[in-house]
Amino acid sequence: MRNLTEHNITEAVLNTLNSDNARLNQILTGLVKHLHAFVREVELTEEEWLAAIQFLTRTGQMCDDERQEFILLSDTLGASILVDAINNRKDEAATPSTVLGPFHREGAAEVEHQHNIAGEGTAGEPVIVSGRVTAPNGEPIAGALLDIWQASAEGFYDIQDESQPEMNLRCKLRTDERGRFAFRTIKPSSYPIPDDGPVGDMLRALNRHPYRPAHVHFIITAEGYEPVVTHIFVDGDPYLDSDAVFGVKSALIAEFVRHDSAEEAEQYGVAAPFFTVRYNFVLQPRDRRDTS
Amino acid sequence: MRNLTEHNITEAVLNTLNSDNARLNQILTGLVKHLHAFVREVELTEEEWLAAIQFLTRTGQMCDDERQEFILLSDTLGASILVDAINNRKDEAATPSTVLGPFHREGAAEVEHQHNIAGEGTAGEPVIVSGRVTAPNGEPIAGALLDIWQASAEGFYDIQDESQPEMNLRCKLRTDERGRFAFRTIKPSSYPIPDDGPVGDMLRALNRHPYRPAHVHFIITAEGYEPVVTHIFVDGDPYLDSDAVFGVKSALIAEFVRHDSAEEAEQYGVAAPFFTVRYNFVLQPRDRRDTS
Numbered sequence: 001m002r003n004l005t006e007h008n009i010t011e012a013v014l015n016t017l018n019s020d021n022a023r024l025n026q027i028l029t030g031l032v033k034h035l036h037a038f039v040r041e042v043e044l045t046e047e048e049w050l051a052a053i054q055f056l057t058r059t060g061q062m063c064d065d066e067r068q069e070f071i072l073l074s075d076t077l078g079a080s081i082l083v084d085a086i087n088n089r090k091d092e093a094a095t096p097s098t099v100l101g102p103f104h105r106e107g108a109a110e111v112e113h114q115h116n117i118a119g120e121g122t123a124g125e126p127v128i129v130s131g132r133v134t135a136p137n138g139e140p141i142a143g144a145l146l147d148i149w150q151a152s153a154e155g156f157y158d159i160q161d162e163s164q165p166e167m168n169l170r171c172k173l174r175t176d177e178r179g180r181f182a183f184r185t186i187k188p189s190s191y192p193i194p195d196d197g198p199v200g201d202m203l204r205a206l207n208r209h210p211y212r213p214a215h216v217h218f219i220i221t222a223e224g225y226e227p228v229v230t231h232i233f234v235d236g237d238p239y240l241d242s243d244a245v246f247g248v249k250s251a252l253i254a255e256f257v258r259h260d261s262a263e264e265a266e267q268y269g270v271a272a273p274f275f276t277v278r279y280n281f282v283l284q285p286r287d288r289r290d291t292s
Numbered sequence: 293m294r295n296l297t298e299h300n301i302t303e304a305v306l307n308t309l310n311s312d313n314a315r316l317n318q319i320l321t322g323l324v325k326h327l328h329a330f331v332r333e334v335e336l337t338e339e340e341w342l343a344a345i346q347f348l349t350r351t352g353q354m355c356d357d358e359r360q361e362f363i364l365l366s367d368t369l370g371a372s373i374l375v376d377a378i379n380n381r382k383d384e385a386a387t388p389s390t391v392l393g394p395f396h397r398e399g400a401a402e403v404e405h406q407h408n409i410a411g412e413g414t415a416g417e418p419v420i421v422s423g424r425v426t427a428p429n430g431e432p433i434a435g436a437l438l439d440i441w442q443a444s445a446e447g448f449y450d451i452q453d454e455s456q457p458e459m460n461l462r463c464k465l466r467t468d469e470r471g472r473f474a475f476r477t478i479k480p481s482s483y484p485i486p487d488d489g490p491v492g493d494m495l496r497a498l499n500r501h502p503y504r505p506a507h508v509h510f511i512i513t514a515e516g517y518e519p520v521v522t523h524i525f526v527d528g529d530p531y532l533d534s535d536a537v538f539g540v541k542s543a544l545i546a547e548f549v550r551h552d553s554a555e556e557a558e559q560y561g562v563a564a565p566f567f568t569v570r571y572n573f574v575l576q577p578r579d580r581r582d583t584s
Contacts, residue, residue: 001533001534001535002532002540002541003540004377004538006377009370010370012538013370018499019497027340030330035326036370038325042319044378059348060349060362063349070349078302078304079331083337085301086298086331205311206311246296246305248293248295250295
């Protein structure tokens with residue numbers, strides 16, 4: 001292993017991938033081949049290589065308990081939604097998955113139906129979300145667990161915004177015996193992904209905006225079914241066709257129906273105007289996954 | 293741009309690369325194509341994706357003023373030497389380049405010939421390095437600037453080792469009118485690249501050792517010639533055929549000749565045993581670069 005040139009370096013590196021873990025060798029073989037092919041294809045200069053090193057370093061150093069810049073990078077380069085697609089091949093009837101994003105938090109409290117997840121002082125238009133979780137044949141799934149999170153009307157998650165109560169706009173809910181769930185929240189807004197770091201610099205250099213269309217996140221799990229990581233998007237949002245992280249699927253867009261009647265609002269114990277949205281999730285049974 | 297699948301996501305991302313900088317579009321086009329092809333080829337799972345995100349984050353967070361873990365990652369995956377090879381295509385007569393590594397520092401002092409770069413308290417066997425810098429036709433290059441750095445006999449660069457004087461084992465030298473240079477130092481040792489971070493974890497997982505064969509670094513610049521970033525390696529080193537960063541070239545290996553005579557040592561003002569090494573650098577003239 002001497003005198004390596006642009007023509008034989010790749011093979012030399014591949015020969016050093018001798019893990020006892022065959023899968024690690026397989027992944028690194030793919031990585032080295034594609035990394036080298038990329039460098040060769042674009043004939044990366046030494047200055048560009050150093051700029052890449054510095055970009056990756058800044059990306060790592062932007063990360064902390066509340067910020068995951070490498071997930072943003074993966075999301076904005078379409079890698080996250082690709083990994084999602086490869087790992088969640090489903091029947092058409094099942095609710096499609098989309099990106100997890102960097103703002104999920106473990107430990108949201110399980111609440112009763114009709115709970116309002118918008119805590120004290122959370123401004124925004126009231127929304128009542130309800131629906132069912134079913135199998136593809138329409139059979140209700142009782143006891144499915146929904147892990148739910150969203151940004152405020154200003155477009156910030158609790159961990160980005162000190163003015164919000166701890167664990168604001170997050171909860172877990174279980175479906176009842178008829179597969180139903182219901183909770184209250186405020187209407188989410190489209191918002192820019194954090195763009196004061198290297199990923200923001202990249203988007204600006206590419207003349208790309210950093211916005212995501214308004215959405216509510218869900219992870220739904222139920223025994224005997226594939227878990228689904230997904231969103232409900234707000235119909236009519238101006239960014240539905242240019243989501244900065246490529247996550248929109250038509251089947252995930254829901255109509256947020258506006259109600260202006262003060263009487264109707266009173267029935268729900270909210271102020272008018274308010275919105276209702278119904279969405280039914282369909283889970284893919286385990287072991288019947290169509291991986292074709 | 294909705295309903296993106298594993299089959300159309302790559303094209304959708306490529307359509308968002310709209311920089312005013314054509315070269316940036318070209319580089320990111322290559323990056324996105326190869327990143328996506330890698331994910332598809334190995335069918336990266338969601339757990340593996342998250343492990344990769346965490347690995348890259350740790351790599352960035354390992355970096356500081358004295359540690360560049362992303363350069364180590366690039367070096368150990370053979371990307372650095374590939375970039376070097378692509379950007380330094382030369383005539384065979386010219387001294388080959390090799391990796392810069394993460395330990396170069398700006399600002400080394402220019403010293404006189406015969407200066408000893410091993411500062412106060414630097415243990416090690418004395419070495420007298422001398423040689424010439426010439427054009428491929430043997431014509432001496434006067435006034436060429438050599439920027440020189442190396443690790444201690446214990447295998448640590450000054451910035452890794454508080455016991456060394458500031459800027460220890462570093463200097464700049466200019467060739468005289470006959471293209472000659474000479475300096476004194478201590479014999480370098482093979483050493484492990486820093487392996488207490490994610491790159492070290494990767495090497496262990498691959499059953500790879502972290503060692504580099506003993507070497508002295510040089511960057512040589514002269515008006516009218518291509519600069520060269522290179523090393524002199526110590527002949528006989530046990531790691532010449534398994535350099536952790538793939539940098540060894542036969543033309544860069546030099547014999548460190550041992551001298552045991554006390555009288556000879558006295559002539560040089562050192563203690564026996566000591567070593568002498570002669571190495572001639574050949575620079576590639578600018579604008580006559582063979583890029584075939």
